Amino acid sequence: MFRTFRGGHSGGWRVTSVAAVTGEPLPFMPALSVTDSGAISLPLVPSRNAWRLVGAPSSLRYTERPEKQQLTAVQAGLGRVEATSAALIPIRKSQAWWDLTQEERRRIFEDKSHHIASSLRFLPAIARQLYHCRDLGEPFDFLTWFEFAPAHASLFEELVGMLRRTEEWSYVEREVDVRVVKEVLSA
Helix, strand or coil: EEEEEEECCCCEEEEEEEEECCCCCCCCCCCCEEEEEECCCCCCCHHHHHHHEECCCCCHHHHHHHHHHHHHHHCCCCCCCCCEEEEEEEEEECCCHHCCCHHHHHHHHHHCCCHHHHHHHCCCEEEEEECCCCCCCCCCCCCEEEEEEEHHHHHHHHHHHHHHHCCHHHHHHEEEEEEEEEEECCC
C-alpha cells in the first residue's frame, strides 16, 4: 500500500503554510490531497502547479517490542473526526546517517534522542504515521503525517520543537513543514 500526498489546487485539506525548516522548500499549493493505492502511479513532474510525494508504511525499524507495545496502547488512529488539523513533514537525512549501522542509528534515535520515550506523552492527542520513501526514488527519505484537533496545536508545536532539538535531527539535511486544515463539506 502506498500513500500519495499531492499539493495542488484541489484536495480534502486546505494548506495554511509551507515552510522550509532545513534545505529547499516545496512550492506553496493551496490544497493537499491524500490518497492510498496499491501501486505507485507515474510520477507527476514537479511544477509551479503541483507536487507529489509517495511513501509506504513499513515496520517500526528502530523500535523494540516493549516500546511498540507502549505505543500501540496509547496511540490514536488517523481519521478521527475531531482531528481537523494536520501536518505533513517530509524529511531527508544526510548520507552520514545512512552510513551508520542500524545499531548506531538506534542508539542516536532512542538512547540519545529519546524519540519514542519523549513522544509518548503527546499521545493520543496527536496521531501520526511514518511513510518510508528512500527506496522509492523520492526526494525525501520519510514522510511524517500528523493529525490533531485544533485545541492540540500548541502541543503539536511542543512535540516538533522537542524533536528538532535532538541529536537525531542534526542528521536532517532537508525538512519541509506543510500545515493543513480539513476542508469541511457543507450540506
